[in-house]
Amino acid sequence: MQINESVQGIQSEMTEWRRHLHAHPELGFEEHATAHFIAERLRGWGIDTVTGIAGTGVVGTLRGALGPGDAITIRADMDALPMTELQDHPYASRHPGRMHACGHDGHVAMLLGAARCLALQPKFKGTVHFVFQPAEEGLGGAKAMLEEGLFTRFPADEVYALHNSERPFGQVVIYDGAVAASADQFEIAITGRGGHAATPHFAIDPIPIAARLILALEAIPGREIEAAKPAVVSVTQMRAGRTFNVIPEQAVIAGTVRTFDPEVRDRLEAAIRRTANGLAAAFGATATCSYNRIFPPTINSAPQADFMASVADDVVGDENVLRNPPPEMGSEDFSYMLQVKPGCYFLLGQGDTGHQACAHDPRYDFNDALLSIGASLWVRLVERRLRVA
Numbered sequence: 001m002q003i004n005e006s007v008q009g010i011q012s013e014m015t016e017w018r019r020h021l022h023a024h025p026e027l028g029f030e031e032h033a034t035a036h037f038i039a040e041r042l043r044g045w046g047i048d049t050v051t052g053i054a055g056t057g058v059v060g061t062l063r064g065a066l067g068p069g070d071a072i073t074i075r076a077d078m079d080a081l082p083m084t085e086l087q088d089h090p091y092a093s094r095h096p097g098r099m100h101a102c103g104h105d106g107h108v109a110m111l112l113g114a115a116r117c118l119a120l121q122p123k124f125k126g127t128v129h130f131v132f133q134p135a136e137e138g139l140g141g142a143k144a145m146l147e148e149g150l151f152t153r154f155p156a157d158e159v160y161a162l163h164n165s166e167r168p169f170g171q172v173v174i175y176d177g178a179v180a181a182s183a184d185q186f187e188i189a190i191t192g193r194g195g196h197a198a199t200p201h202f203a204i205d206p207i208p209i210a211a212r213l214i215l216a217l218e219a220i221p222g223r224e225i226e227a228a229k230p231a232v233v234s235v236t237q238m239r240a241g242r243t244f245n246v247i248p249e250q251a252v253i254a255g256t257v258r259t260f261d262p263e264v265r266d267r268l269e270a271a272i273r274r275t276a277n278g279l280a281a282a283f284g285a286t287a288t289c290s291y292n293r294i295f296p297p298t299i300n301s302a303p304q305a306d307f308m309a310s311v312a313d314d315v316v317g318d319e320n321v322l323r324n325p326p327p328e329m330g331s332e333d334f335s336y337m338l339q340v341k342p343g344c345y346f347l348l349g350q351g352d353t354g355h356q357a358c359a360h361d362p363r364y365d366f367n368d369a370l371l372s373i374g375a376s377l378w379v380r381l382v383e384r385r386l387r388v389a
Helices: 011-023 032-044 104-120 141-147 206-224 262-282 302-316 335-340 368-385
Strands: 048-053 057-063 071-077 127-133 158-165 172-174 178-180 183-191 231-240 250-259 286-295 321-323 343-349
Touching (some): 011 032, 011 368, 032 048, 032 104, 057 141, 104 158, 104 368, 127 141, 141 335, 158 335, 172 302, 178 343, 183 206, 183 262, 206 262, 231 262, 262 286, 302 321, 302 368
Parallel strands (some): 071 127, 071 158, 158 343, 172 321
Antiparallel strands (some): 048 057, 057 127, 183 286, 231 250
16 A cells, blocks of 8 residues: 555544544535535635535635646545434444444545645645535536536536445455446335225225335336346335224335446336336226436546546555446436536545444444545546646
């Protein structure tokens, strides 16, 4: 590992920042204290700072000492999840029902560390925008920032972001194309006819219809989509009835759909609607389906992915850079930024020693040893991308 010397010198401070943020998590579009914490430090280091973008978003702009040139954006997400933490460490969440269970506290600390080191030695040509984004967890904070003119107000030629993963410690995983799946949400209401549980023949029971529909929906990818094109349909909710002896009039199921291919995305939505309507009709009921496309697939630009891989080579070594493994089905709203700017979103392994719980687990914790690696990657990216030709 080639850890930047300036970054190495602030490892303890980055750890303090990360643990403070972990103890004080805030949900999407509610990150007021987090935004204040970030802005206070950026301004203290002489970085031009704008707050209030998409409500709680923060952008710090640093111009190189070597004059004007290209501009790049580096993004960190900063929201927590609506979960109650089950860890008992001293910096555990002080707010039941809110927890940094995805490592965004670590992402913020790494980018702050890079901003501080670059502000002390801005030996580059051009501009860096440090973007601290709200509401990544399913609420579309990236889209909201774009709608408020992020790239008009802070022009950038390229965009970059990272996410911690359960990969081996210090491993950087980079994809030339699709890196994260689209994320869609569906909800289907099956409406039948209520009645007494003792006389089901007088009713149209929506519950067994919904049960059949769950199995039919989750079978769609394997029968509707080619095996070479990954696709997932998962039913994650079912709601029906309020008492033991009444057949309810309605049952509701909901879930998510994931794929990397826009054409497959269209086919899955059509198949879900067709299956719901057909199955309900077969039993004399009706189906009402709402389908919401939350995030598009996250697709890197090959030139920027290649460049980021070379930067990672400098920091973690070629043996710790993994290119184009089979992509996973998680989603990421950085996809919106990659739709309008070339760039690269990559994964940074935090290992499993003492951090064995996966993201979105109530026992999850970010590995503080990763902070200096992430910050060094960002510093090296700026040094190489904005160096004088």
